[in-house]
Amino acid sequence: MNEIYTRVSIRKYQDRPVEREKLMQILKAGMQAPSAGNQQPWEFYVVEDKETIEKLSKVHRYSGCAAAAPVVIVPCIKTDNMIFEQYGDIDCAIATENMWLEMTSLGLGGVWMGISPVEDRMRAVEEILHMPENLKAFALLPLGYPAETKQQQDRFHEERIHFV
16 A cells, blocks of 8 residues: 555645545445444534635634645544544544545545544634534645655665564
């Protein structure tokens, strides 16, 4: 799976919409993620409205680059009917990584912006999107066609491996 080694954080986007088919492939990849007890505690907001994206770009000091993205996916933790509540963030993290890898495979770029577990960030996103009480904002995933190129770093450090 080459995308693991080529995925980078993209913060600059072409002024070009992302096709609905590609968005659906990305969301399908997210929902294919494993989850604790197969609880699948996720829902996703796909934000294409420029005014709403602008508001999301002001949620915290590092989210400004989202303003230029044609799309922002907001993975959310669905808190009702969870079997293992303590794993909601982990489950949504796996789904978000799946989406990021699929995005890369489709020639798109994006960046993962942390929202959870910072309460004021979560609350701000939830208010902007008028989310129901049973959904908690997990992250912002701005994406689009890259307007920049980057090389992935080699992050392999053999000294961090311990065979027992």
